[in-house]
Amino acid sequence: MSVPIGHDRAMMLRALREQVATASRRLAAEGLVLGTAGNVSARQGDLIAITPTGARLADLRAELITVIDPGGEVVEGTFAPTSELDLHLGVYRRYRAGAVVHTHAPMATALSLVLDELPCVHYQLMELGGTVPVAPYRTFGTTELAEAVLAALDGRTAALMANHGGITHGPDLDAALSRTLLLEWGCELYWRAATLGVPRTLDRAQRADYERQVAAKAYGTVRRLP
Numbered sequence: 001m002s003v004p005i006g007h008d009r010a011m012m013l014r015a016l017r018e019q020v021a022t023a024s025r026r027l028a029a030e031g032l033v034l035g036t037a038g039n040v041s042a043r044q045g046d047l048i049a050i051t052p053t054g055a056r057l058a059d060l061r062a063e064l065i066t067v068i069d070p071g072g073e074v075v076e077g078t079f080a081p082t083s084e085l086d087l088h089l090g091v092y093r094r095y096r097a098g099a100v101v102h103t104h105a106p107m108a109t110a111l112s113l114v115l116d117e118l119p120c121v122h123y124q125l126m127e128l129g130g131t132v133p134v135a136p137y138r139t140f141g142t143t144e145l146a147e148a149v150l151a152a153l154d155g156r157t158a159a160l161m162a163n164h165g166g167i168t169h170g171p172d173l174d175a176a177l178s179r180t181l182l183l184e185w186g187c188e189l190y191w192r193a194a195t196l197g198v199p200r201t202l203d204r205a206q207r208a209d210y211e212r213q214v215a216a217k218a219y220g221t222v223r224r225l226p
């Protein structure tokens, strides 16, 4: 999508920064981000609005959001972008995403300490790609972390990050945000079930059947009665 010029461009950037600030406050309100422990970005054309480093997500407003280009150069804003800049840029470059959300949400982070992969224990997790891999631990804010997480995201819209947290992406911020909520729900579901016994998982054939049914029923979309 091309970026409009002049007044339209200013309006578009304002709206994009507003979206990122609103999503950040929502994550904090949902208890998925404590203090500064998360970052959010959204792309329009080749401009990316991204949360600033060191900011409390609960307090973010549009004017505090930074706008960068795909190379990470600041286009608009007065604050340095998140320390996970390489991770966000990598997801846009490799997966052509429209938005990225990274948090240290309680359940996702807890499971990232003990699992190598979150099994596909519920068909709703198919929206994340089925199973959710756990990327190996690397120091925060490094290109090594970005590379490990980008590899884990292959064929997925979500990944856990060992001893760190979770990440989701989507075509827009609503999708990336709802996938973060879904990932946390799935992690909590798995945790609850694992305290009772060994959770059953959906095998490859069951996951393929799910995909066929989604295609046949247009599942997940609101439809008028004929």
Ligand SMILES: [Zn+2]
Binding pocket: 037, 038, 084, 102, 103, 104, 140, 164, 165
């Ligand atoms: Zn983090």
